[in-house]
Amino acid sequence: MIALWIVLAVVLYAAHSFLLSRLYEKADLPVSSAWIPLYNLWTFFRLAGLSGWWAVVAVIPIVNIVAYVAAIVAAYVIGVRLDRNPYWTVLFGVCPLAWLIMAGLGRSEWRAEVPENGEARDLRIRLAVREVVSGNAMISVLAVVLAIVVGGALIAATDESVQQAAGYFFSRPLDTVQAIWDSVAGAYTALFQGSVYNFRRDSFADGIKPLTDTLMFATPLIVAGLGVGLTFRVGMFNIGGRGQMLIAAAAAGWVSFTFDLPMYIHLPLAVLAGVVGGAVWAGIVGVLKARTGAHEVIVTIMLNYVAFYLIQWMLRTPGLLQAPGSNNPKTPPMSDTAIFPAMFGAKYSLHWGFVLTIAATALVWWLLSRSSLGFQFRAVGENPSAARVAGINVKMMYVYAMLISGGLVGLAGVSQVLGTVKTGFSDGIDAGIGFDAITVALLGRSKPWGIFGAGILFGAFKAGGFSMQAAEGIPIDIVLVVQSMIVLFIAAPPLIRAIFRLPNPARTLALAQSLSAAQAATVAQTKQEVA
Amino acid sequence: MSTETVLRPGWKVPIILGVFSLASLLLFLLSGRQGISVFRLSSSGEAVQLPALELPVMASGIVISVLLIGLAGFSAYRVTRAQRTPLYVIVIFGVLFMVGLLVWAFVDATLPVTGLLTGTVALSAPIIYGALGGVISERVGVVNIAIEGQLLAGAFTSAVVASVTRNPFLGLGAAMIAGMLVSFVLAAFSIKYLVDQVIVGVVLNVLVLGLTSFFFSQVLSEDKQLLNSPPRFDKLPIPFLSDIPVIGPVLFNQTVIIYIMYVAVALVYYGLFHTKWGLRVRAVGEHPTAADTVGIAVNRTRFWNVSLAGAVAGLGGAFFTLGSVGSFQKEMTAGLGFIALAAVIFGRWDPIRATLAALLFGFATNLQNVLGIIGSPIPSEFMLMLPYIVTIIAVAGLVGQVRGPAAAGKPYVKA
Numbered sequence: 015m016i017a018l019w020i021v022l023a024v025v026l027y028a029a030h031s032f033l034l035s036r037l038y039e040k041a042d043l044p045v046s047s048a049w050i051p052l053y054n055l056w057t058f059f060r061l062a063g064l065s066g067w068w069a070v071v072a073v074i075p076i077v078n079i080v081a082y083v084a085a086i087v088a089a090y091v092i093g094v095r096l097d098r099n100p101y102w103t104v105l106f107g108v109c110p111l112a113w114l115i116m117a118g119l120g121r122s123e124w125r126a127e128v129p130e131n132g133e134a135r136d137l138r139i140r141l142a143v144r145e146v147v148s149g150n151a152m153i154s155v156l157a158v159v160l161a162i163v164v165g166g167a168l169i170a171a172t173d174e175s176v177q178q179a180a181g182y183f184f185s186r187p188l189d190t191v192q193a194i195w196d197s198v199a200g201a202y203t204a205l206f207q208g209s210v211y212n213f214r215r216d217s218f219a220d221g222i223k224p225l226t227d228t229l230m231f232a233t234p235l236i237v238a239g240l241g242v243g244l245t246f247r248v249g250m251f252n253i254g255g256r257g258q259m260l261i262a263a264a265a266a267g268w269v270s271f272t273f274d275l276p277m278y279i280h281l282p283l284a285v286l287a288g289v290v291g292g293a294v295w296a297g298i299v300g301v302l303k304a305r306t307g308a309h310e311v312i313v314t315i316m317l318n319y320v321a322f323y324l325i326q327w328m329l330r331t332p333g334l335l336q337a338p339g340s341n342n343p344k345t346p347p348m349s350d351t352a353i354f355p356a357m358f359g360a361k362y363s364l365h366w367g368f369v370l371t372i373a374a375t376a377l378v379w380w381l382l383s384r385s386s387l388g389f390q391f392r393a394v395g396e397n398p399s400a401a402r403v404a405g406i407n408v409k410m411m412y413v414y415a416m417l418i419s420g421g422l423v424g425l426a427g428v429s430q431v432l433g434t435v436k437t438g439f440s441d442g443i444d445a446g447i448g449f450d451a452i453t454v455a456l457l458g459r460s461k462p463w464g465i466f467g468a469g470i471l472f473g474a475f476k477a478g479g480f481s482m483q484a485a486e487g488i489p490i491d492i493v494l495v496v497q498s499m500i501v502l503f504i505a506a507p508p509l510i511r512a513i514f515r516l517p518n519p520a521r522t523l524a525l526a527q528s529l530s531a532a533q534a535a536t537v538a539q540t541k542q543e544v545a
Numbered sequence: 546m547s548t549e550t551v552l553r554p555g556w557k558v559p560i561i562l563g564v565f566s567l568a569s570l571l572l573f574l575l576s577g578r579q580g581i582s583v584f585r586l587s588s589s590g591e592a593v594q595l596p597a598l599e600l601p602v603m604a605s606g607i608v609i610s611v612l613l614i615g616l617a618g619f620s621a622y623r624v625t626r627a628q629r630t631p632l633y634v635i636v637i638f639g640v641l642f643m644v645g646l647l648v649w650a651f652v653d654a655t656l657p658v659t660g661l662l663t664g665t666v667a668l669s670a671p672i673i674y675g676a677l678g679g680v681i682s683e684r685v686g687v688v689n690i691a692i693e694g695q696l697l698a699g700a701f702t703s704a705v706v707a708s709v710t711r712n713p714f715l716g717l718g719a720a721m722i723a724g725m726l727v728s729f730v731l732a733a734f735s736i737k738y739l740v741d742q743v744i745v746g747v748v749l750n751v752l753v754l755g756l757t758s759f760f761f762s763q764v765l766s767e768d769k770q771l772l773n774s775p776p777r778f779d780k781l782p783i784p785f786l787s788d789i790p791v792i793g794p795v796l797f798n799q800t801v802i803i804y805i806m807y808v809a810v811a812l813v814y815y816g817l818f819h820t821k822w823g824l825r826v827r828a829v830g831e832h833p834t835a836a837d838t839v840g841i842a843v844n845r846t847r848f849w850n851v852s853l854a855g856a857v858a859g860l861g862g863a864f865f866t867l868g869s870v871g872s873f874q875k876e877m878t879a880g881l882g883f884i885a886l887a888a889v890i891f892g893r894w895d896p897i898r899a900t901l902a903a904l905l906f907g908f909a910t911n912l913q914n915v916l917g918i919i920g921s922p923i924p925s926e927f928m929l930m931l932p933y934i935v936t937i938i939a940v941a942g943l944v945g946q947v948r949g950p951a952a953a954g955k956p957y958v959k960a
Contacts, residue, residue, distance in 0.1 A: 168756075172763040251743060253883065308941040312887040316933040316940075318880075327926035453751055456744050489762035491875075494755025498748045505745070506738040 027051075030111065034058065036118035037092075062088035089113060096122040141525050156510050157503035165496040166198040169488055173197035201486050208481025209474035219361075224477060226357075226364035232473025233368045233433065234259075234426035234447050239454030239465040240378045241296075241422030245310075246460040247382060248415040249395040254299060254314025255423045255448020257321030258292040262424030263443045264325055264335060265291030267345055267431045270352035271438075277351040284352040285370075285428050292424015293417045295321065300416025304409035310416070318448075326441050337438060345438040354433040367429040372466075374422060379462035381418075391415055423448065457501045472497060558630045559621035561942045562638055566613035569645050573606030580652040586791055588659055595790045602652050609645040613638060636901065639935070643908075650916075650928065661908075661915050662795040667869065669907025670806055671696055671878070674861025675885030676892065676899040677813050678724070682854035683894055684817060685847050686830035686952040690746025691731050693882025694753035695855050698723040699862020701757040704873035705765070707775035713867045716775055717802070717860065720867075724859020725852045727753060732851040736844050739956040750882070758875045765873065777871045778802060802860070802868045809857060813896040826850055830950035833957040843957045861885075891940060894949055905932055 035048035038057065047057045055069035064084060072081035089106035093099075096117060106113035170176050170193075179186075179193040207213065209228045215221040238255055245252040252258075266288030273280060295317060302308040328334040329343035337346040354365035382388040393401040394411045402408050430443050454472055458465030479493035503510055511518060582605075584598040616638045620630040647656055675692040682689035699720035707716025727749055735742040765773045778800035786797040817823035825846060828836040833843045865877050884906050892899030909932030916925040 168759065172760070302937070302941045306941040308937070309890050312890050312940050313937055315883050315887050316937045319933045320930050320937075323926040323930045327924050331924075449751075452747050456747065489759050491755045491758035491762065494751050495759060496755075498752035498755060501748045502734065502740075502745070502752065505740040505748070506734055508738050509734075 026111075030114060033111070033114035033118035037061075037114070040096075040124040042124070058092075059084070059088050062091040064088050064091075085110075089117075092117065095125050096120070097125055098122055141529055152516070153507045153510050154504055156514055156516075157500050160503055160510070160513065161496045161499035162202070164499055165492055166202070168492060168495065169201045170194040170198050197486075201482055201488050201492075204482040204485040204488075205475075205478035207478075208485075209478030223362060224481070226362040227477040228470065228474040229368050230363045230365065230434065230473070231476040232470045233365075233371050234429045235450055235454050235472050235476075236371045236466055236469030237374050237429065238423045238426035238447050238451030239458060239469050240374060240462060241292075241419040241426070242451045243455035243458060243460035243462070243465050244378060244382070244391070244422065245415055245419045246455060247395045248391045248411060249398065250303075250310050250412065250415060252296065252299075252314055252416070252419050252423070253311060253449075253452065254296060254317050254420075255426070255451050256444045256446075257314070257318040257448075258295045258420045258423040259427035259430065259444040259448050260321045260325045260441070261295040262288040262292035262427030263431045263439060264328060265424075266428040267348065267439060268335060270348040270432060271346045273352075274349070275351060280349065280352040281354075281432075284432060285425070288428035288431075289421045289424045292427060293421035296416045296420020296423065297413065299420075300413035303416070304412045310412075322441060329441060342440075344440045347437045348432060352432065353436050354429070363434075365429075365433040367433040370425070371429070371469075374425060375462050375466045378422070382462065387414065423451065426451070453497060453501055457497075457504065471500075556621075556624055557942050558635070559617055559624055561938065562613070562617035562620050562630075562635075565638070565642055566610060566617050569613055569642060570607070570610035572649060573603060573610060573645075576649070578602050578649060578652050582648045582651040582653075583655040584648075584651075584658050585655050586658050588657065588794070597655070600648050602648055605648050606645060609641055609648070612641055613645070616641070632898070635939075639905075646928070646931075650923075656915065659791060659794050661911060662791075663798075664911035664914060665904060665908045666795060666799065666803060667864075667907075668910045669904045670803055670864045670868065671861040671881050672885045672888055672903035672906050673806055673810065673900050674864070675858050675882050676888040676903050677809055677896055678854040678856075678858030678861070679886055679889035680817075680854075680892070680894055680896050680899055681813065681826070681857065682728075682851050683889060683953045684830045684950055685826045685850040685854075686833060686950060686955070686957070687732065687735055687847055687851045688742040688746065688954045689731070689851070689854060689858075690743055690886065691727055691749040691753075691855075691882075692858050692885045693878055693880065694746075694750040695724040695727045695858035696862040696865070696878045696882050696885075697750075697753050697757055697876075698727050699859030700865040700877055701760070701862075701873050702859075703863035704775045704866035705772055707867055708772050711776055713776050713778050716867050717863050720859040720863035721856040722859070724855040724857070724862060726855070727859075728852045728855025731855070732848045735956060736847055736851075739958070742954050742956075754876060757873070761873060761875050769872075773872050775866055775871065778867050800868050802864050805860065809860070810896055810900050813857075817896060827950070829957075830952055833952050833955075837957075837959065843959075847957070858882075858885075887936070890949070891936060902936075905936070908932065 031049045031054060034054055034057075035045045038048050038061070039045055041061060043057060043061070048054045052069055052073065055072055056066040059068040060066050064087065068081050068084045068088075072078045072085065086103060086107050089110075090100060090103040093102045093106075098116070098120075102113060102116060105116070173193065176190065176193040176197055179189040183190050208224050210225050212221045212224050215223075238259070241258075242252050242255060266284045269284040269287040270280070273283070275283070296314075299308075299310050299313045299317065302313055303310050325335070326343065329336055329345065332338065335345045336342075337344055354367040354370075356362060357364045357366055357368065380388075382391065390401070390406045390411055391414075393404065393406055394408050398408050401411075426447055427444065430445065430447070431439050435443065450472065454468045455465055457468035457471070475493045475497055479490040482488050482492075483490045508518075510516070580602050582600045582602055584600060586595040586598060616634055620634060623630050675696055678695060679689045679692050702723035703713075703716035703720035706719035707713045710716070731742070731745050731749055734740045734745045761773075780798055780800055781804070783797040783804075787793040789797070817826065825836070825841050828839075829841060829843050829846045829850075836846075837843050862878070866873050870877065885903065888899045888902040888906060891902040909929065912932075913925075913929055916928055
C-alpha cells in the first residue's frame with residue numbers, strides 16, 4: 015500500500031517538474047532548474063518577480079497557506095506574461111497541475127518584453143498583487159472570514175468551560191486557549207458537518223446527506239430572494255414575502271389535498287396555483303402603487319397581516335383549509351400526486367423543487383439581462399423620470415415587477431408546502447423566509463446568480479445551524495449574527511480594506527496609470543536607442 | 546400627474562367616505578341584529594363612576610350611519626368649494642365607524658371601553674416611540690429601517706440592566722444607549738462608508754435579532770433570576786387628572802414610560818417645526834447641499850440626529866420589558882418596528898400624524914384581546930384585519946402619493 019503512495023507521489027512530482035521545465039524553457043531558463051526540489055519552486059516565484067523565499071514558506075506546514083496565496087499571485091503574473099486571460103488563475107487555485115498543462119504545453123509564448131527599466135517591472139508586479147487583493151472576490155472572502163471570526167468570539171465568550179478556564183487564566187493560560195479552541199472548533203465542525211459533509215458517517219451516501227439538506231433549505235430562500243431582488247432592481251422594496259408565501263402556500267396546499275388527479279396534471283396545477291396566489295397578492299401592491307402612488311413598503315407590511323389573519327381564519331374553518339375531523343388549525347397532509355418527488359430517493363430531503371429553482375434563476379437572469387422587459391425594469395430602477403421620458407410605461411413596470419416578484423416568492427411558499435413540510439401546515443409555514451429573502455437578495459447584490467449563491471450559503475447556515483444546536487448546544491441564532499455580519503461587511507468594502515490593511519482600488523488605478531506612463535517612457539527610450 | 550391631485554382636491558375622499566357610510570348603513574339594516582350593547586365607561590375601582598352606556602343596536606346604528614353620511618357630505622361640499630377635507634373630519638369618521646362596528650359586534654355583551662382604550666395607549670407606546678425615531682432619522686435624511694432592531698436592543702438591554710441593578714430607571718437609560726449604539730452602526734455605515742441605508746437597516750434588524758436571541762438562550766436563560774427579571778414600572782396615577790372619567794384612566798393612569806412618551810411627541814413636534822434644531826434637521830434632509838452652503842455640517846448633523854432617533858426608539862423597546870411583559874423574550878418586538886415604519890410613512894413624516902397612525906395600530910392589536918372575550922358575529926380574524934385594510938385604503942385613497950424628505954436615503958458627499 016505504502017509503495018503505491020510513493021509511486022503516485024513520484025509520478026505527480028515528475029509530471030509537475032516536466033511541465034515546469036517546459037514553462038521555464040519558454041522563459042529561457044535552464045531546464046534543470048525545474049527538476050531540483052525546492053529550487054524549482056524558488057524559480058517559479060522568481061519568474062513572477064516575487065521573492066524566492068516564498069518557496070521556503072511553501073514547505074512549512076500550516077504557514078504554507080499564505081504561500082498558497084502568493085503562488086496564486088505568481089500564477090496570475092506568469093499568466094499575464096504568457097498573454098493568457100487572467101481567469102486562468104482560478105484554475106491554478108483549484109488544480110495547479112491543470113494550470114501547468116496550460117502554461118507548459120500551451121502554444122502561448124513567453125512575451126518578449128520590451129526592455130523595461132526596473133521601475134516599470136516593479137510597478138507591474140505591485141499592480142498585479144494589488145488587483146488580486148483588492149478585488150471584489152477577495153472582499154467577499156474576507157467578509158466571510160471576519161464574520162466567522164466574530165461569531166467564533168461570541169461562541170467562545172459565552173461558553174461555560176471557557177469562562178471557567180478564564181477564571182484561572184494567569185496561572186494556566188494555555189487551558190483558556192485550549193477551551194476556546196475546543197468550543198469554536200467544535201461549533202464550526204458541527205456547522206460544517208451539518209451542512210456539507212459528515213465525516214463521522216461510514217459511507218459517502220450517508221456523509222453527503224447534509225449537503226442535500228443544505229440545498230433543500232436553500233430552495234425557498236433562493237426563489238424568494240429572486241423575488242425580492244427583482245423588486246430592488248426596479249427600485250422597489252417588497253417586505254411582503256410573508257403574506258405572499260402564506261397565500262401561495264394556501265393556494266398550492268388546497269389544490270394539492272383537495273383534488274385527486276394524475277401527477278402530471280396535479281403537481282403543475284398545484285405549483286401554478288401557488289405562483290398565481292403569490293403573484294396576485296403582490297400584484298395588489300403593484301396596482302395600488304401604479305394607480306394611487308401608495309407606498310409599497312406600507313402596503314406590503316399591511317398585506318402581511320391581512321394574509322396572516324386570512325390564513326388563520328381559513329385554517330380554523332372546516333371546508334376551507336382545516337383538516338376534516340380535526341380541531342387543530344392545521345391542514346390535511348398533501349396528496350402524493352402533488353408533492354415534489356425526492357430527487358435522490360426518500361433518504362434525502364432534497365426534492366425536485368430545487369431544479370425548479372435553478373430554472374427560475376436562469377429565467378430571472380434571462381429576464382433581467384436579456385429581455386426588453388428586464389431592460390425597462392432596470393431603467394425604471396435607475397431613474398424613473400428618465401425612463402418615463404424615454405417612453406417607458408413606468409407604472410406598468412411597477413405592476414409587472416410586483417406580479418413577477420410575488421410569483422417567485424409564491425414559489426417559495428409552494429416549495430415549503432409541497433417540498434419541505436408535506437404533512438400539512440399551519441400559519442407559521444412561511445418560517446420567516448420572506449424576511450430572510452431580503453438578506454439573501456442583498457448578499458447576492460440583486461443579481462440572479464449572486465442570489466443563487468447567497469441562498470445556498472444561507473441554506474448551509476440553516477442546515478448546519480440546526481446540527482450545531484443539537485451537537486454543541488449553541489443556539490442557532492448565532493447563524494443570524496454571522497449572516498448579517500457577512501452582508502454588512504460585504505456592503506462596506508472600505509471597512510474590510512481598513513481592517514485588513516488592503517490597498518485602495520483608487521490608488522491601484524493611479525498605479526496602473528503610472529505604469530503605463532513608465533512603459534511609454536521606456537518604449538520612447540528604446541526607439542531613440544534604435545534610431 | 547401628481548401635481549393635479551395636490552392642487553385641487555379630487556373626489557376620492559368623499560367617495561371613499563360615502564362608500565364606508567353606506568356599508569355601515571347596510572350592515573345595520575340588513576343584518577337585522579337586535580338588542581342592546583353595553584359600553585362600560587368606568588371600572589369598579591375608580592372615584593367617579595359613570596353609568597354604563599346601553600345602546601340599542603338598531604337605533605344607534607342608524608344614528609351613527611346618518612352621522613357618517615353627514616361627514617361624507619361635508620367632505621363632498623368641501624370639494625365643490627375646491628377645499629381639502631381636513632384631517633380631523635377623517636379621524637372623526639374613522640372613530641365613528643369603529644364605534645358603529647363595535648356596537649354591532651357587542652350585541653347583548655359588555656364592552657369595557659376604558660380597558661380597550663387604556664390598552665390601546667399602552668400597546669401603541671413602542672410603535673409611537675419607534676415612529677418618532679423614524680421621523681427624526683428620515684427627516685435628517687437617513688432612512689431608518691432599523692427601528693425593529695433599535696426596539697429589540699432597547700428591550701434586551703433594559704431588561705438586563707434593570708434586573709442587575711434592580712432599578713428600572715437605569716434600565717430606561719440603558720435602553721436609550723442600546724438604541725443609540727444600533728444607530729451608531731447605521732450612521733457609520735451609511736454616512737462614512739456610504740452603504741445603501743436600506744441594506745444597513747435590514748441587516749441591523751437581523752443582527753440585533755441574532756445577538757439578542759443568542760444571548761437570551763446562551764446567557765440569560767442560565768440565570769433568569771439575576772439577569773432577566775427586571776422590576777416593572779408601577780402605574781403612576783396623576784392626581785386629579787386621573788379622576789376624570791374615561792380620559793383619566795386611559796391617559797393619566799399609566800406608567801412613567803407613557804408619560805415620557807407624551808412629552809417626547811410634543812417635544813419632537815415642537816422641536817422639528819419651531820426651533821433652530823428642527824430647521825437644520827429638515828434642511829439637511831431636504832437639501833443637504835443648500836444646508837452645507839449656509840454652514841451646517843451635514844454629516845455631523847446626520848450622525849447625531851440618527852443617534853438621537855435610536856435613543857428614542859430604544860425607549861420604546863424598554864416598554865416591552867419594563868412596561869408590559871416584565872422579562873425579555875426572544876423576538877419579543879414581533880415586527881412592531883415595521884409597523885412603526887408604516888406609521889412614519891402613513892403619517893407623512895410628521896410626528897403628530899405618525900402618532901395617530903401608531904394609535905390606530907395599537908388599537909388593532911388591543912382589539913384582539915377584547916374580541917377574544919365575546920363570540921363575535923363575524924370571525925374575529927376579519928375584525929383584526931380591518932385596521933390593516935383601512936390603512937391600505939387610507940394610504941391608497943386618502944394619503945395618495947406621499948413624498949418623504951427629498952434627500953432621505955442619499956448619502957451626502959461633499960463636492
